[in-house]
Every structure is written in C-alpha cells, then in structure tokens.
Amino acid sequence: MATMEEEVPDAAAAAPAPAGGGGDDAEMPDAAAAPSDSDTDSSDSDDEGAASADDLRIQTLERALQEQPLDYETHVQYIQCLRKSGNIEKLRAAREEMNKYYPLTPKMWQEWAKDEISLSTSEDSFGDIEKLYERGVQEYLSIKLWRDYLDFVEEHDQSVSQCTPSGLSKMRDLFERAITAGGLHVTEGSKLWAAYREYEMAILITIPDGNDEDKEKQVQRIRSLFHRQLSVPLADMESTLAEYKSWEAEQGNANDPGDNFDGVPSNIISAYKKANDIYNERKQYENQISNAGLSEADKLQEFLKYIKFEESSGDPARVQVLYERAVSELPVSSDLWMGYTSYLDRTLKVPSVLRNVYYRATRNCTWVGELWTHYLLSLERIHASEEELQHVFERAVQCSFPTIQEYLNVYLTRVHSLRRRISDGLDFQLIRQTFMDAAEFLSPQLGTKELLRLYTYWAKLERGLGKDLPAARGVWENAIKKSGSVLEVWEQYILMEMEMGHIHEARSLYKRCYSKRFAGYGSEEICHAWIRFEEENGTLDDYDIAIKKVTPRLKELMMFKSQEEAKVEAQSIPNDNSNANDSSQKRKPSKMTNKQQPPAKKRKENPPKSTKSSDDQVSNVQSEQSGAVNVVQVGEASKEKVEASMEMKVDGESRTGNTSSNEPKPSFYNDKCTVFVSNIDLNANEEDLRRFFTDIGGVKAIRLLKDKFTKKSRGLAYVDFSDNKHLEAAIKKNKQKLLGKKVSIARSDPSKSKKSREGGPLSKGQDNLHQSGGDGAKAPGSSQPDNEAPKGDLKITGKTTHFAPRAVAKPLGWTKQNEKPDGGAGELKSNEEFRNLFLKK
Template identity: 70%
Template structure:
C-alpha cells in the first residue's frame, strides 16, 4: 500500500502514472500565492456525458484508464495508489459526480492529504458556491485529519468571504469567526516556522473590524485592546522572525498615538511583554537547530523521523504538553505511516494529556494511518473504555479492528481478549453475559483453524473460567472443555486444566472420572507418566483408601507398559549410535560407500546345534544378516517376555532399515575440511549447531545424523568448513557446551579408515565397539599383559575367529576339505554378525 501522504505535490499526486496535472483554474490557488488562478472558470463540464463527446484523441484513452481503475478498485478497495490515480483522472476529465463519489469512497478507507482537501474544497466552492454548509463540513474534516497551516488559512478565508453573518459583522458572525481563529491558533499557533501566518491573519481580521467601527469610542477602545493582546500573545511564542513582529507592534502602537523610540527595541513596550519576548527569543534560539535540520529538503524519511524524535524528546523534557502535541502533529503530517510516531504520540497523550476528545481523535487517525498495528487498536479500545465510551462505539471499533490485516494470528487473539476484558469489567454496568459468550464463540470459530494449541488453551481456559464465575453455569464451563478435548484431546495441558477446574469447585467424583478417561492416553514427552502420578497424588489427597487402591491397580500396569516401551525405543536408537569415544575418522566410513571392491564370501554352512530363534539385523550398509539369539536375565522384569519383544522390534526395524540404507548407499563425502561432532544434545538441530560455530564462521554445510525410523537426532554431526583455518578454530571449541552438554569436536579423516580397512586390521562393525587396531594390538601381547576385559583366542575355540586371523596347526590348502572333525571356520561376514549380536545382547541386558 502506498504512503497516504504527499503534501508537497503540486495538485497532481499521480502525474507519473498517466494523468496530467489539473488546470490552474481547478486549484483556484493554494492561499499562499502559489498556482494563482488566471480566471474563475470551472475546469468541469456540466455533465458526465458532455465530457466524452467531441473530445480530443486523449479523451478515449482517459476513459479507458478510468474504466481500468474502476475495475481495479472493485477488486482491491484498499489500494491507495489506485484511489489517487482514479481521482486525478476524473478531475482531469471533468466528471464531477463520479469525482465527488470517488473522494468520499477513498476517505472511508484512508485519510486524505491536506493538498487533496484543498483541491476538493476549492473544486466544490467553484462549482457549488451556494452549498456553503457542505463545503464548510469538508473543511472541518480536512483540518482534523492532519495539521496544515495552509488548509487552515483557506478555511478562514472561505468562512470570512462566504458566511453572510461573518461578512455583515453581526454579533453572531463576529463570535463565530473569533472562535474559529482561536481554534486555528490552538492547532497551529505554536508551529515555529508557519504559526506566524495564523497570528497575522487573526490580527488582520481584528484590524479590519476596527476600521468599520464608527464613532463609538468605547467599542473602538475594546477593539484596540483586542489587537494589542494579540500582539502580546504572539510576542510570547517562539516563532520565526520575532524581531519583525516586535517592530510591527511598535509601529502599530505609534499609529494609536503611543509614542516610542524606533531606534530602541523596547521603548514603549510594557515590561511584562519585554520579559515574555526575551524568553520566547531564547526558546526559539534553542529550537533553531532542530528546525534547520527539519527544513532540509533533501533529507530522507528516515532522517526526518530521527530528527523529529530528537526534537520531540527535547520538547518532552521542557514539560509543555501543548508544544509536544503540536510537534507530534507536525511529525505525523509529514510521516503519516510511521508506527514509532503514532505509538509515541498516543502513549504520551495517555500518560500526560488525558483529554477524552483529543485522545479519541488521535487514536482514530492513528488506526486509519497504520491499520496493520494491532497494538494501536488495543490501545484505542482501552482508551475508549477509560473515557467511558458507549458500548456501541466500543463494538464498532472492535469490528473495525477485526477487518484489518495483521501479521500473525496472535494479534487477532489479543484483540478478542481485549474485547472480553472490557466486557467483563463492565458487567457491573448491566451488560448481558451473552455478549461475552458470543465473543468467545466468534473468537473460537475465527481463530481455531490457524491458532496453536497453547493459544487455544489460553482462550478456552479464560472462557471456562468466566462461564463458571460470571455466568454461574458450571455445565457451560464443562461444555467448553469437552469441545476443546474433541480438538486437542492429545494435549496433556487441556486435561490438566479441566481436572483443575473440577478440583477447584470441589467436584471430586468428576475429577476422578477425568483421570480414568485420560490415564491410558499417549501424551508427548513424559506426559503419560505425569498424568498417572497425578492421579495417585489426587487419590492420596482427596480419595478414600478404596479409591487409592483402585488407582494404583490401574496405574501400575500402565507405568510398566510405558517403561517397557521407552526401553524398546532406546534400543532402536542405540543400535545406530556410535559410542562417544569413536573418532571422526572412524565414523566417516559409516556414511560413504567404499570404492574398493570386496570379494564375495561363500555362504556359511548351517550347523546342527544352531538355536532355532534368530533375528534379522541390518548393519550400516543395509545388508541382512542372521544373528543367533538367546534370553537375557533382566532382574525384576521377566527376561523372556522382554527379550521376545526386543527380537520382534529388531526384526521389524532391520527390515525397514535394510530398505532405507540401500537408498543411501550412493552418498559419498570426502571430508576434506570437516569436523566430527559427538555427544550432541538430542534436542539440538542444525540451527543450534550453526549458532554454536557462529563466532568463528566458515560453516558451509551441516549433516546431523538422524535415526532412520524415528527421525530423531543420534547426537552426531559432520560440519563442513570453507578452509582449514576455520576448521582449526572449530576444533578448539572441543568440550564447549551446546545446550548444556559438552560436545566433542575433532577433525574428520576418512583416509585413516580406508587404510585400516585395506590392512584388514578391523572390520567396519568392529569399529563401533572400540578403537581401530585394538585386536591386532592385544593379539601380539603376552597373556599377562592383556587386560581382563579384552577377549582372547586360545585353544580350539576358533569358531568365532576369521580365517585370516586363526589357522589350525599344520593347515594347508589340501587339508581344507578333510578337516571334518574340527569346528567349521566362520567367514568375516559371519564373524561380524556374531560380534554385533553379542554387543546388542549385552546392551539390552544393561538397559533392563
């Protein structure tokens, strides 16, 4: 939407868009000597149809332009620029009826600029000079939109020339004109640069009245005193060119027969006026620096805003509310869509001035200029409530606010809550509670499709509370919560608030029924455990022994079920997680496909003594392998039942992993300049990691490893950097905290893994249980030096040893087939499977 303020344009805001500037006669002059009208002829024809007949070649193009703009405004009535262009086209073509309607339509949505009001009033005055009251209303609307000394001067001149009571100098006419001048002085008389024009017009009017007074000496003396008082008042206000005003005053006094010395500044001037004049001069000198900055025509809107804010802050420190208000009016007239100015202006009036009529006017203009600021609408509603506005006016403003376009749904929620707050506070004035109920219903219907659970819960909790306290209708309050459960029954907080309401109203049986309804539900996080423990605590504090026993009987199996499910989920995640001590170079082998061709191993022979139960588990390459299974003792929990459920989950998970891992085989990362991170908090995401390295920069990519099924973080990530300098800086952040956990940061070096793989020192799956090369290291040591926790290969226990490691004494290629009595040797693939199975079984046993 275009900025609704272009006061400096010479009568044709949309000249660049197509329409030419209107004729000089259309403006009739601007009251300050600019654009003088050479003739009083009207630029408009007598009818709309006449303007289209016999016109020049441009008339057809103008008509097409007008039709296009009409269509655009029907589709987008809030398009400010289209309104401006439409008015200019109609003004050029002379379609006066359409032009009047277009101006009225635009003013419904937007405030018009002072220049647009000048054009409108002068057009109407030239076409309908007899419609004085209608034109006077237009001037009244115009001077209330923005502060404009020019528009005030036009208004004063129009009334003086066209109001018969004023032109005939009747008592009522004199009173009306003087009141209008006083309003003008109040509005713009403190304007440092332009205020003198209003004072001057006021004095000239009173001097003209003096000249027509005949021989009534008493009346003449009163009129002379009025003029003298005006001079004294003006000399006490800091305005531009104070010296010339003082000189004019002395000259006027001389005309009245009061002799003074022209060479002396203050000769013949009363001492109190001299003191006021000197004070005003000092005030002007202090403000001159701010006025000089604002008078810079080349300054941008941002620079002007900054200067205005500085100026306003200075005036606020001086403690004169009238001067602050005039300065704010000047600022919003030049920068009408500045949120900072309107927010500051309304806040200042709320704290300092507190005049109902002024507050209402300023808030109305603020919300018309900045419709998208919800806080202004909230303040507007509160301000109307403070000045005890009628319910009809409050409702009208509330409905206007809902028709605006706010950036987020929460701002609409704030508008609704402000409205409910106001209705609640005024219930003592006889308002019907049905207004509150209807407002909540409208809010739910309007906001529910887009509002988050937290905000929806806030709204419904407030609604249920008011239904119970103000409406005295507990059934209605329960209905609010039941409707909420239909939409958000999986949210723990909804149940908690509902139960809390029943407990607060001492409806213990109803609260117990709610616990029975929700304790078996699955809530996010630890919510399911929380509601179970809450039920036990509730029965301990409020129920009988039978109620407590029943709750324990129902809750304990549920808690065991939740514990078992949690353990199963941890096993699924842990089977894919590398231990913390694994280095980056080791893990890099798990996320790239090896380019080294592997020799296909012969299938292992089936042994007669193999257990019947086996689980299919996929390794990190996605190959399915058979792993012999057994039962693990689990302490208090039944081992057989737990192990059986584990096996089922492992089988199902491995099948899904097999498919997913095959799709990721093609990923290959060189890790030339990459950091390996481990021990990352499971709630951290890529953005957390990026902020963790924000102080050193250079991050080009982040790969956070996630579980293939749950899509949750595995606590491991690879971070690519642009160069080694940034990588070294990243490594120095090792053991720094990320979300309250110290992360490990090391250089990722896949070349080490490649060399180890080529040397056959350790298989890829063995790397997950220890450092590379451990087995070869301990195999060469004496038995006494081998730690107790390291397995050794001795005697005939060779069934789990790869052929490349263990060979029977006297083994030759010829003896390979004849070795029937010895235990069959396992392939490397089988050895890997068995070792991984042992690790998984050991981990399950520890967890349980």
C-alpha cells in the same frame, strides 16, 4: 472537456494565434486567421483518442478497486483520472469512498474544496464546502489548509463579510480555533497570527470616526493580539516586534525605531525575551527536521529527538503541536502514533482529544494491534458508552494484523473490559459471545499456550461470574473436541475439577484420557498422574483399579517405544561392512565396540546410566503392589544409544527433508543462510524470536531447540533468512536484549561443523587418531598434503617408539616407500608373539 484544475478559457483565448506576416498571408488573410478544416479534424480526432484512453484507464481502475477496495495508491490514481476528466459526480463518490477507509492528505482536501468552489452556483453550496474544510482540518495539522478555510469563510459567508455581530463572533471563534491548532507551530504559526491581526485591522477601518469607544476597543483587541504573539516562541520574532512598534506609532504612540524595546510594556519585553530564548533552544531541532535531504527513517529519528526534548520542558500544548506536525509528515509511522496516544493518556486525559487522536491513529495504522488495545482501554478510562466500545472492537477485529497473537490480545482486552463493567448491569452473555467468537476465529491458528490461556480464562469466568458450572465444563469439552491430543488441555480440565473439590469428576476424566496417545512422554505422564491422584485422594480400591488399568497401558507404551528404538538402531548401522573400521563414520561420543553385537547383548553390557527407561517406570508401579505382577523386560538396545540414534535420525530428516533414505542422517544444518542464536530466555518462543528480527525482515524459518523429555526450550535456536543481506543485518543484532537477556548471534556454518566432526582435531588435547585413517594414511576429505602431518597430530620422538600406537609410531628406518598402498595396519600379533618381540628388543 475542461479539467477541474483550471477555468474554462474563453473563445478568444481558445482560438489558435494567427500566423506571422508574409506574402502568402497577405493574399489569403482568411486562411491565416482561422484553422483549416483538416487541422480541425485532426484536433478533434486527437481529443477523441485522449478521451477514450482516459475512459479506458478509469474503467481499469474501477475494476481494480472492486477487487481490492483497500488499495491506497489505486484510490489516489482513480481520483486523479476523474479530476482530469471533469466527471464531478464520480469524483465526489470516489473521494468519499477513499475517505471511508483512509484519511485524505491536506493537499487532497484543498483540491476537493477548490473544485467544489469553482462549481458552486448558489449560496446553498456554502454549507457543504464549509463542512469539507471542517473535515479536512480535523485529520492533519496544515497551516495552508487553515488559511484556505479562513479565507473562504471571510469571503463567502455573508454574515462575516457584512460584519454583523454574529458574523464577527463566528470569524473570531474560527480564528481562535486556528490559533489553538497551529499557533504554536514554530516555523509557520506566525501566518495564522498575521491573518488574525489583518482581519481585526480591517474591522477597525470599518468603524465610523465618531464612534470612539468602539474604535478604542478594536485598537485594544489588535494590541492584545500583538502582545499574545510576541510571547510565543516563533520564527522571525524580530520582524513581528518591528511591525508592532510601527503599528503603535500609527496609533499616535511615539517610540524610537532604533531602540527595539522603546514604547513596549515591560511585561511584554520580559515575555518576548523568554519566548526568544525558547525559540533559540529549538532552532537546531527545527533545522534538522526541515532538511529536505533526510529520508523518512532519519526524519522520524529527528522528530523523536525533538519530541523527547519538548516533553522534558513540560508544556503539553507545545508537545501536542509537535506530535501533530510529525504525524502530518509521517502519517503511517506507528512509533509516532503510539508515542502520541500514550502521552495524551498520561498527561492531557481530555476525552474529546483522546477520541480524535485514537480515531486518526487507527485509521492511519490499521495493522497495529497494540494501538487498538490501547484505544479500547482509553475509551474505558473516559467512561465511553458500551455502544462506542462495541463499535471500536468490531472495527479492530476486521483489520489485518500480522500475528494471531494481536487478534487474541484484542479479544482479551474486550473481555477484560466487560468483566470490569459487569457490575454496571452488563449481561454476561456479552462475555460468553465474545469468547465464542474468539474460539471460533482463533482456535485453528493458536498455539497450545495461547489456546490454554483462552479456555482457562473462559471457564473461570463461566463458573465465577456466570455461576454456570455446566457451561464451564462445556468450555473444556469443546476444547477437547478441537485439541483432545494435547495433554495440557486434559490437565487444566482436571485441575478445574480438583479446585472445586469434585474428586469423582476428576477421576472420570483420568479414565477417559489415560489410554490416549499424547506427544512425547505425555502418555506415561498422565498414567503416573492418575496413580498419584488416587494415592492422595482415592480409596485403596480406587488405587487398585487405577493400577490395574495403568499397568498394561505402560507395558504397551514400553513395547511400542522398544520397537521404535529397534528400528532406529537398525537404521543407524551402516550396511557396508567394508567401512566398519572407517573412523570417520563413527559418532564421537559412541562407546560401541568395533564388532557389531546383537542388541540384547549390548543392552546387557551397556546398561543406561542416567535416564530412567520405560521398564523402570513400570517396575516402580509394580513394586508398590509387593511384586503382584511380574514385569517382563522388553527391549533390544539401551535407551541412551537409542535416544542418540533417534536424535540423529530426526534431526537429519527435518533439516535435509529426506525421509526415504536408510543412510544415517547428519545431525547438523546444511543451510547456507542461517544464524545460530544462543543465551535465549527459556520463556521465549518462536514468535518472540520473529518479533526480535522484525526490524530487519527476511526471516524464512525459526527452529527453537527443545529438550526431548520436557519439551522445554534449551535457549538455542536456528533462524533461516532469505538472503545474505538480511543474515548480515541479523548478526549485527548480536548482544541485543530479547526478553531482558542479551542473546548471542553467529552465522551457522554447516561445512565447518562437518569438517570438525570428520577431520578436525579432538578437543582437550587428545590425538584424533581416527582422522589419520590408520598407519599414517591420509584421512578421507583431509586437506593436508601427503608429506605434512595434520595439525594436532601427536609427534613421537626418541628411540622408544615401539610402545606407541601403530597409527603414530613408525619403525626405525621406515621411509615413504615402505608405506602400504592400502593404508592398513597389518596383521595383528598375538600376545605370545608380542612378548617374544619385546624380549628381542
């Protein structure tokens, strides 16, 4: 079967060429002139095999498209296979199906139109092919596609070919549209101008000699086209000027060929020189973007530079054409489409142009949520109908965005638009339904901050615009069903009731939630918030009732936390007593004595200095009742120590993934591909950090460090990457801005941190005595040789060394042979023995 790419050859051309002359050929001319039966059978079998392979390939692609209808490359391959097989019906359907999801390239539109032209057998098919060209020129700017479109209409439209008044008008309108779309294309625009002039020159020839008036009008029309083109900055303007002078000479207007401007009107000379200067200013940019060796990323940067320069010139038409050239070469660059649409919103503000560009932008970059939100806002600015806005919104929420935040932004943009237009007679039910859809779709994936924003806004509009207080309460009740363990949900619900002056309803909410368990210190916070509420709004009886309910709850929370502290304290004590004096096992800031003591005794000797414990919180509540209730202090360890132990345990478990061991967990990361980010804006969250590293990719996990009590960011974070290539790229972003602050990025090296804790010198010039392991013994894990003092060790010189610590000073005459094998410090002397030793000295 013949392919769609070429005409079916005739019988003579299809026949094999005869073999060359020779004796055998002379004897059997018939055999030489025609293929043998065996050759024919072999050829047929080859054709059948190829056809079956093509059919199998087509069936495979059809199944793939049924499973993944949005796979762009599969669509392209499917169309190519169908075009090769010549199955025109399936080919049409395949092209329509692909164009339903994606714009087709100019080359694909050209192929489609040529295929239909080769198969057209009647005049009725002209209109369908014309519509194909119309669809094609609307999607991307292509000078070649415009030329094909113009040639097709000029050749196949009878009204045009017969030069009827309607045909002339239609063709001229089409040329003007082509000039508007691509006549400012610096390198290829002259092709459209030349085609326009050639058409008008052909019309001039058809005018009879006796009709001087019509001839003069046509001559003037051609002259006007020359003048218009000479005032446009295009490549090869000199040849256009020479062609113009030659044409004027043919019309009897003599001029000097050696003088470029002889016979040219002065105003045209001025416009030509200005256009030539404009072209020379842009020539360097044109050379850059036409460089065939550029990668897509480099070409994008060159286009952006060119566009920035063009915008500074202040000609919107040239800027628009340049944007069209850029997006036709880089159709999936979201940066280009964002810049293009934003420019049109600022400058042109033409509804038809805005609709067309936004429609194409969202078809090329469906995954960019910001494009969809801008699309909705632009439609609202040009006063689009509610039906159009609803249609675009429904298309947006069906896309696949990379983050849940983008879905939330689309939903909220829709709600904002409905709220602003509620005075136009819109039903509030539209707003309510949008919120309901958003809550159902987004709630399982939204973070606490975004969830609160959604529900707070919803409840506000229900009681404000909707005038429906029960519905507003229903919003919060629904939020409690889904996120009742989140303290902020209850707080916002109570705040709404307080803003409306509903004290009784707010009190009822406190009674419902004070006994719930919230994260961190949320349970204590809600109890104290209830007390403050009754102090400021309730009667004395209300206050006493709150105290009566809150006090046992605080005791319960205190006892629970004390039990947890005791467990953590027990886990933080090493089981092996032989290592009790091993200083490498101690935490640096610890103030604990060498000998383990009962927790209660340690609590008495080491009271917490700065952090208010749960006992103090209960005592404050009880003091307000003038000692009405005695508070029993329960606890086995100071809060300061327990918190340090808990932090070490939690950090170790979360970073090593081991939760079953009773050994103390390390408080550092042992990752091999992690960066440490500091000086982060306190308002930044994990998603902000993820977006910050989006351009390099490879992010596996983000751990934002937060305060234990306030749960607020500390401005520090660890970011894990998939490999060293992405990690090195992340380090290069050091000192770049995140939310307005320059962040510091460095590689996280757990081995160095561990070494500094176990064997490194102490800060502030202090001697790291525990590094030596006592009496000069080499510290465990130390890399120092036996005969070399570790870096940072304190060296004692002179004779008066008997007052120095044993780990530093050595007796006079001490040699390496006298070193005890176990590295111990020897038996401790009593005060009396030490006094006698001193007197002997």
